[in-house]
Amino acid sequence: MGLFVAQILTGLANAAALFLVASGLSLIFGVTRIVNFAHGSLYMLGAYFGITLMNTLPGAFGFWSAILLSGLIIGLIGVIIEICVLRPVYRAPELFQLVATFGVILVIQDLALMIWGAEDRLGPRAPGLKSVVRIMGEPVPQYDLALIAITPFILLGLWWLITKTRIGILVRAATQDREMVGALGVNQSWLFTGVFFLGSALAGLGGAIQLPKGGADLLMDLNIISSVFVVVVIGGMGSIPGAFVASVLISVLNVFGVAYLPQSTLVLMYVVMAVVLLLRPYGLFGREEKAGEHGQAGEPDRPIRPAGLYGRIAVAALLAVLALIPVFSGSFTQVLLTDIIIFCLFAASLQFMLSTGGLVSFGHAAYFGGGAYAAALLVSYSDTPMEIAFMFAPLAAGLLAILFGWFCIRLSGVYFAMLTLAFSQLIWSAAFQWYEVTGGDDGLVNIWPAKWLSGTNAYYYFTLIVGVGGIILLRHLTHAPIGYALRGTRDSARQAEATGINVKLIQWTAFSIAGALAGLAGGLFVFSKGSIFPNELEIAKSFDALIVVFLGGVKTLSGGVVGAGFMEVAKDWLTRLEYWRLILGLVIIGVVIIAPDGIVGTLRKVSERIGLRRTEEFMK
Amino acid sequence: MLEVTSLNSFYSKAHILNDLSFSVGRGEVVALLGRNGAGKTTTMKSVMQLVRPKSGSVVFEGTDITGQPPHRVARLGVGFVPEERRIFTDLTILENLEVGRQKARSDAPVWTPEALFEIFPNLWERRHNRGKAMSGGEQQMLTIARTLMGNPKLLLLDEPSEGIAPVIVEQMAKTILRFKQEGLTVIISEQNLHFAGAVADRAVIIEGGEKKFDGSFSTLEKQPEIRDAYLSV
Ligand SMILES: Nc1ncnc2c1ncn2[C@@H]1O[C@H](COP(=O)(O)OP(=O)(O)O)[C@@H](O)[C@H]1O
Numbered sequence: 001m002g003l004f005v006a007q008i009l010t011g012l013a014n015a016a017a018l019f020l021v022a023s024g025l026s027l028i029f030g031v032t033r034i035v036n037f038a039h040g041s042l043y044m045l046g047a048y049f050g051i052t053l054m055n056t057l058p059g060a061f062g063f064w065s066a067i068l069l070s071g072l073i074i075g076l077i078g079v080i081i082e083i084c085v086l087r088p089v090y091r092a093p094e095l096f097q098l099v100a101t102f103g104v105i106l107v108i109q110d111l112a113l114m115i116w117g118a119e120d121r122l123g124p125r126a127p128g129l130k131s132v133v134r135i136m137g138e139p140v141p142q143y144d145l146a147l148i149a150i151t152p153f154i155l156l157g158l159w160w161l162i163t164k165t166r167i168g169i170l171v172r173a174a175t176q177d178r179e180m181v182g183a184l185g186v187n188q189s190w191l192f193t194g195v196f197f198l199g200s201a202l203a204g205l206g207g208a209i210q211l212p213k214g215g216a217d218l219l220m221d222l223n224i225i226s227s228v229f230v231v232v233v234i235g236g237m238g239s240i241p242g243a244f245v246a247s248v249l250i251s252v253l254n255v256f257g258v259a260y261l262p263q264s265t266l267v268l269m270y271v272v273m274a275v276v277l278l279l280r281p282y283g284l285f286g287r288e289e290k291a292g293e294h295g296q297a298g299e300p301d302r303p304i305r306p307a308g309l310y311g312r313i314a315v316a317a318l319l320a321v322l323a324l325i326p327v328f329s330g331s332f333t334q335v336l337l338t339d340i341i342i343f344c345l346f347a348a349s350l351q352f353m354l355s356t357g358g359l360v361s362f363g364h365a366a367y368f369g370g371g372a373y374a375a376a377l378l379v380s381y382s383d384t385p386m387e388i389a390f391m392f393a394p395l396a397a398g399l400l401a402i403l404f405g406w407f408c409i410r411l412s413g414v415y416f417a418m419l420t421l422a423f424s425q426l427i428w429s430a431a432f433q434w435y436e437v438t439g440g441d442d443g444l445v446n447i448w449p450a451k452w453l454s455g456t457n458a459y460y461y462f463t464l465i466v467g468v469g470g471i472i473l474l475r476h477l478t479h480a481p482i483g484y485a486l487r488g489t490r491d492s493a494r495q496a497e498a499t500g501i502n503v504k505l506i507q508w509t510a511f512s513i514a515g516a517l518a519g520l521a522g523g524l525f526v527f528s529k530g531s532i533f534p535n536e537l538e539i540a541k542s543f544d545a546l547i548v549v550f551l552g553g554v555k556t557l558s559g560g561v562v563g564a565g566f567m568e569v570a571k572d573w574l575t576r577l578e579y580w581r582l583i584l585g586l587v588i589i590g591v592v593i594i595a596p597d598g599i600v601g602t603l604r605k606v607s608e609r610i611g612l613r614r615t616e617e618f619m620k
Numbered sequence: 621m622l623e624v625t626s627l628n629s630f631y632s633k634a635h636i637l638n639d640l641s642f643s644v645g646r647g648e649v650v651a652l653l654g655r656n657g658a659g660k661t662t663t664m665k666s667v668m669q670l671v672r673p674k675s676g677s678v679v680f681e682g683t684d685i686t687g688q689p690p691h692r693v694a695r696l697g698v699g700f701v702p703e704e705r706r707i708f709t710d711l712t713i714l715e716n717l718e719v720g721r722q723k724a725r726s727d728a729p730v731w732t733p734e735a736l737f738e739i740f741p742n743l744w745e746r747r748h749n750r751g752k753a754m755s756g757g758e759q760q761m762l763t764i765a766r767t768l769m770g771n772p773k774l775l776l777l778d779e780p781s782e783g784i785a786p787v788i789v790e791q792m793a794k795t796i797l798r799f800k801q802e803g804l805t806v807i808i809s810e811q812n813l814h815f816a817g818a819v820a821d822r823a824v825i826i827e828g829g830e831k832k833f834d835g836s837f838s839t840l841e842k843q844p845e846i847r848d849a850y851l852s853v
């Protein structure tokens with residue numbers, strides 16, 4: 001009994017930081033409709049600033065002031081991000097804003113590395129709260145009790161701010177209809193900035209307040225963001241009480257998980273989320289999101305046409321060059337090109353559902369890594385021949401996508417994206433924690449191709465044929481009836497429904513196809529490397545694919561492939577620099593603001609301007 | 621008071637308003653008439669800058685407001701009552717009014733929740749309720765009251781008689797006449813010619829985003845062919 005109570009108390013104490021971060025994210029999303037991926041980075045900065053300040057300011061007063069000051073500083077940093085990065089892109093489609101916040105993550109990561117170094121920092125203990133109290137015979141840290149006592153006050157304070165003040169009224173009104181709030185004379189820009197300050201400050205406070213229980217390291221940004229997404233999705237986007245309830249639920253669950261099911265603590269969280277979403281698709285306290293409620297109709301897309309003659313010649317020439325590579329270059333180039341082709345196929349599969357179907361997935365790595373793991377497991381445990389195991393990769397990934405897709409397509413927009421992310425985290429945590437089967441962090445090794453494919457040349461040609469074949473298949477699908485139907489569902493679900501298209505079925509099919517082809521890429525990957533590790537399932541991998549599609553051009557068909565090629569080459573070059581993330585992050589932010597059409601889109605515009613390409617008017 | 625000159629507005633590539641010009645004097649009540657899809661709402665949104673005109677200008681009390689953000693237009697004293705009402709249903713009636721509140725203006729009637737509840741007694745009874753379970757008429761009253769909390773000099777009412785009970789329409793007409801007495805300048809858009817004639821001094825008829833008629837109701841009465849061509853009776 002005593003242990004049980006002590007565990008509940010630990011869970012409640014852990015909930016404090018999670019709640020602070022999640023409520024900030026929720027608040028920002030509610031008003032600005034931006035899912036701030038960099039929110040975890042603000043939490044991380046809060047922790048680092050907290051340590052620095054705690055080491056400077058003496059005593060208990062210094063400790064608590066340091067926490068408050070960290071919140072203030074992070075709030076101001078949030079304001080800078082809002083004004084410099086997000087203001088220019090508020091009118092752009094959701095995906096652009098997301099990608100901009102990815103850029104911010106990269107920049108902050110390298111800035112933190114520059115300022116605080118790569119070593120993990122241990123958080124200082126709270127002065128005056130360093131010992132433990134015995135509760136029913138079990139030791140409970142005093143600081144935990146302090147956190148448990150503080151959290152309700154924070155909740156109360158936020159509740160008061162939101163329900164009782166003019167600012168709170170405006171925030172709630174803007175959450176519902178921000179254009180109308182503007183038409184009534186409220187300056188939205190400042191409202192957004194204010195909300196960003198508050199949300200960021202909460203993340204900073206969360207980072208600083210957890211210090212005595214943890215510390216600061218460079219991985220905590222992405223580590224917390226997945227838990228925060230789970231909390232926000234379970235609680236309901238935009239709901240503060242929801243964030244509180246879900247934080248407590250998840251934290252307590254985690255503590256019990258660690259005690260009784262140490263192998264499945266991470267999985268548990270995502271299972272709970274899936275169950276909640278099955279019963280309540282918009283979370284415990286969330287409201288249903290009506291598409292188009294906020295009236296952001298973008299420019300209509302240009303119709304997508306099959307490639308013209310020049311395009312075909314260029315592609316044929318490129319393929320000829322690729323086919324001849326082994327003749328005139330060394331194996332290093334072939335290995336690099338193998339990587340590039342695999343990544344291109346992976347990106348193209350995401351582009352298929354994202355550009356053609358408007359389905360923005362944050363968790364596409366699940367199918368890439370899922371396919372790779374499926375093949376690797378077959379080889380490791382049943383000595384399956386490579387040819388069969390390889391074919392099993394797209395099959396398994398496709399089945400996984402059918403299963404997860406069924407849940408995901410019930411939702412749309414941000415909720416859809418969050419759920420895809422959560423499912424990919426589910427797969428990642430299974431690979432990471434199910435040590436007996438997957439080897440955990442050590443991965444699965446010795447997964448080599450069959451004899452006839454074992455040479456660098458042979459595998460290069462294999463990858464070229466399968467990879468290019470997959471990309472061509474995706475292109476064909478885009479121009480096939482399913483592609484047109486899919487585009488119909490993207491442009492207007494209601495109209496598509498009216499013309500007799502089964503919207504959900506089409507979306508589900510697209511999701512599954514994209515998953516299967518990502519799995520194909522994963523299959524190519526695992527046999528080219530001879531091993532697979534959980535990091536191929538990480539959030540960062542999913543983000544890479546999104547960024548690449550974006551860099552190439554969201555509204556183009558070839559964007560994913562071009563972007564992936566560009567990114568792999570750029571990374572090969574950039575990673576030789578110490579602070580390459582900073583540069584990449586700035587480039588991404590720059591592209592979002594300056595050239596939002598991406599590489600292909602921008603090239604097309606430029607070539608149209610100088611008359612190389614037929615324009616729309618010309619065709620009429 | 622308001623001078624609209626050669627306005628051209630688009631929804632992406634669809635050309636909606638075509639060289640539209642009209643003006644409204646201080647204290648006047650002008651009815652913007654036209655069939656469904658004629659461009660009445662687009663005209664009002666273009667004045668409010670919720671739709672950015674591609675060319676032409678909107679001058680309010682000598683200030684060129686073309687291209688200004690909507691909140692600045694609102695702060696200069698233009699109040700917009702949208703036809704879809706757009707009540708904040710998560711907020712109580714009192715909170716809805718609070719969102720619309722602006723500082724008092726010396727040259728425009730000043731409104732308080734109390735004064736508005738006197739005009740719209742139904743709202744007073746439900747002042748602490750959320751906007752969810754309200755009838756069409758009550759929603760219309762709340763939107764008007766919410767906009768009046770900004771103490772506007774010019775009120776843009778988009779189809780105030782649409783979708784509300786006949787008794788309330790009559791009450792609405794009286795209310796608009798009362799606004800006129802208080803010194804407000806009003807533009808209402810209407811398809812209901814009878815209602816418009818009861819409250820407005822002048823009619824501006826548009827069709828396909830172009831102005832077809834501009835004059836008094838008595839002139840309009842003498843030209844039934846215009847009425848038949850551009851208005852559904
Ligand atoms: N958001 C929109 N996007 C594209 N077209 C629109 C939009 N709103 C209105 N329209 C079109 O603009 C025209 C004028 O509409 P509107 O100004 O609402 O007319 P009214 O208010 O007189 O009924 C109509 O043909 C309508 O279909």
Ligand SMILES: [Mg+2]
Nearest residue numbers: 660661703779
């Ligand atoms: Mg209208």
